[in-house]
Amino acid sequence: MSVRPAETPTSHSQGVRRLLDSYRAIPDTAPVRLAKSTSNLFRARAQGPAAGLDASGLTDVLGVDPEDRTAEVAGMCTYEDLVAATLPFGLAPLVVPQLKTITMGGAVSGLGIESTSFRNGLPHESVLEMDVLTGAGELLTVSRDQHEDLFRAFPNSYGTLGYSTRLRIELEPVKPFVALRHIRFDDLDDLVATMDRIIDTGGLDGDPVDYLDGVVFSPRESYLCAGFQTETPGAVSDYTGRDIYYRSIQHAQGIKDDRLTISDYLWRWDTDWFWCSRAFGAQRPLVRRIWPRRYRRSSVYWKLIGYDQRFSIADRIEKRSVRRPAAALRERVVQDIEIPLGRCREFLDWFFAHVPIEPVWLCPLRLRNEEDWPLYPIRPSGTYVNVGFWSSVPAGATEGITNRLIEAKVSELDGHKSLYSDSYYTRTEFDALYGGEAYRKVKQAYDPDARLLDLYAKAVQRR
DSSP states (O other), X not given: OBOOTTSOHHHHHHHHHHHHHHHHTSOTTSOEEEEOSOOOOOSOOOOSSOEEEEOTTOOOEEEEXXXXXXXXXXXXXXXXXXXXXXXXXXXXXXXXXXXXXXXXXXXXXXXXXXXXXXXXXOGGGGEEEEEEEETTSOEEEEESSSSHHHHHHOTTOTTSSEEEEEEEEEEEEOOSEXXXXXXXXXXXXXXXXXXXXXXXXXXXXXXXXXXXXXXXXXXXXXXXXEEEEEOOOOOOOOOSSSSOHHHHTXXXXXXXXXXXXXXXXXXXTTTTTTTGGGGGTTTSHHHHHHSOGGGOSHHHHHHHHHHHHHHTHHHHHXXXXXXXXXXXXXEEEEEEEEEEGGGHXXXXXXXXXXXXXXXXXXXXXXXXXXXXXXXXXXXXXXXXXXXXXXXEEEOOSSTTHHHHHXXXXXXXXXOEEXXXXXXXXXXXXXXXXXXXHHHHHHHHHHOTTOOSOOHHHHHTSOO
């Protein structure tokens, strides 16, 4: 195994020890939360005096084994650091979520998705084993053969069953470049049918497809973006500078070709946080010229969002503006939902008729095998499409009215939504969607004193 000197098992052991010591220092009657300076959550975060676990020593890549095609990482290791360690070996995680600051532990406990998910499923499916600090204060190694109930309930538990301190994951070979074909559609039925054929056959026009996602700008303008790994050298595009990736996808008709390095492809969405950087003016030519390249990344935009949430900057501006009445306040609609492929057109038609947000992201998904993951029970043999939309709409008379309508429509279409953002389900609705009884059994077994928050309390209730 190749291990970088600064990231030795000894330093990892010290980080685990600090985590355990911080857990034991918290009074038995006090709730336990993870101390984090950053987060990829958009829902309201818990406030109050709860002590935080010290996970500062759990950020390293512990090793990469190019022969076994595996990596060991600490739970708080970011995908940015993980990819930097694996690419020199011509390897990458089976699924690399779009934003650099997403952690390996976060992608497993909170789910993640990307353009390999149509063939590689979700990040937790490539986990071989994990070390988990449970709510009871035990450090357990869990896998398909050890504490299987916790291993299978951990995905989508959002830290309410425990925190991963180490994960061993599968890797796959990658080539230095990705050739892209951006295929335009004027009808969503044609897009869905083409997506279905690519997923079913694994190819496009006889060529194996390695990556597949899409963007819908409107019902009359949508694109599939198929990626093909290649070793052939040649000119590549750069979307970390003045050019903007999602705008490069658009064209009048037919197919538009492009090429990126494998690294730039994996992080193609991070520079502009998909298209959300436009909210900060970062896509305006003049602003883009003076905005330092190193600050055009999702982690910086997250900080700006954090300041806004902390000090209600946007709401205060809206209230004080003589041009905008109080009714012009906005409702945040930041969601990723999964629906069966066969209901994708129906959802998109409804969405564009009721929610004034564009564009939206499409990412097809199929689980790798028939395994059971009870807290996010999608059909193992089914094909789903993730639809991502991240913006705001005019606020209504009822709190979260647009989000509530989306939740109802997604449930009607036999889908689910991710829990990283605002949710409004009743307890009964939530339990039916997210493995309520299975969750309670595992919660009782590994957090019998409820030291960690309940999943419904964390995902829905405000604290």
